[in-house]
Amino acid sequence: MERPVNETARTQPSATGDLTDADLVARTLQGDRAAFDTLIVRYQRQAVAVSYRLLGNINDALEVTQDAFLKAYRSLNTLQNPAAVGGWMMRIVSNLSLNHRRGRKVRSQLPLDDVLGPQAEQNSAGAEWMRADHDPSRNLAGRELGEKLQQALAQLPEKQRDALLLFTVEQLPQKQVAEILDCSVEAVKWHVFQGRKKLKELLGDAM
């Protein structure tokens, strides 16, 4: 998993980067904004990933991530276990993502052109699943497989797709995936199993 690069003054975690999550939460509640900035750096990648897997649209995922961190900042004093702030934040991200998916309401406040890298697809045409990888270093067969995989994923039932992407791709703990999908851990295992089986059938010889 790539690690976020942080080289800017605003979110420079030099003074707080080595602190535990519980310490960062305590400092934030005492008014230390830099402490919360460190939490942003620490969890933004996972937040974007979770939201992106649920929404299939990077623009929406970035907006939801922004809203989720704001909501987390404002309700940090309600967190009962500061050491579990990561999982707590991911629940906020996933709840907002699922609400967004249900409502399909799009707001745009972030300067996305500055945030998205040169190879990122900017999709504003509603929810779509992941674009094909346009990295020129990938061979043709790999790109074709990627496109077929996207088409196959789009055909899966929502719970199977969500479980696969969150557990198999993002490697979230099954317990966390169960909380996000509001089902049991056994149900997550079953969704993952059925989803992979279905993908294998749809991809056929491409696999």
Added chain:
Amino acid sequence: MTTEKREFLASQYADGTLDADRVEAVEAMLRDDATMRAALEDHRRVTAALRDRTPLPAIRWDQLADAVSQNIESAEEERVRGRFRMPAFARWAAGAATVAACAVVGFLALRQTSFKESANPGLVAAARSIVVTGPLAEASIDGKPVISVSIAPPTTVAGLPPMAWDELQIAPSQVLVAGGEPTFVPDPFSGQ
């Protein structure tokens, strides 16, 4: 055990999510069952393809973190500003009340008001000239007529708590009428 149940166990084995006490039994099954082994390989291949072929779009993480932090700062500043701003309906009501009050003041200023002795003289408009008739107009100081006129509602007298009209009459404003031209004397209690 059905084929599907075996494949489900193979899926969990591939993910490493089997209960510890079942791993050994499943490994024994895999050794003896080619179909189950094929299912295990399928699950591993699909997992590898998903992880390899569905990457996140490229993100400038440092800039995203800055943008998120800035958004929080802006939102908090806006929330603080919003606490000192009246809600829209209150602003509308205040505006309407101001217009109505100005209309009343203007109306009274254009009229010649006649004062009558009363326990509750009522609000007097902030007019620059007032023609007074009646018993109060006969009061005089050094030959100059003097009347007591309250020019502000009880609750707006500076420095004083809200009072009834009767109490206000103790410290009224004074309007000296000399030569037909009123000279306004500030009320020491109201500062006006």
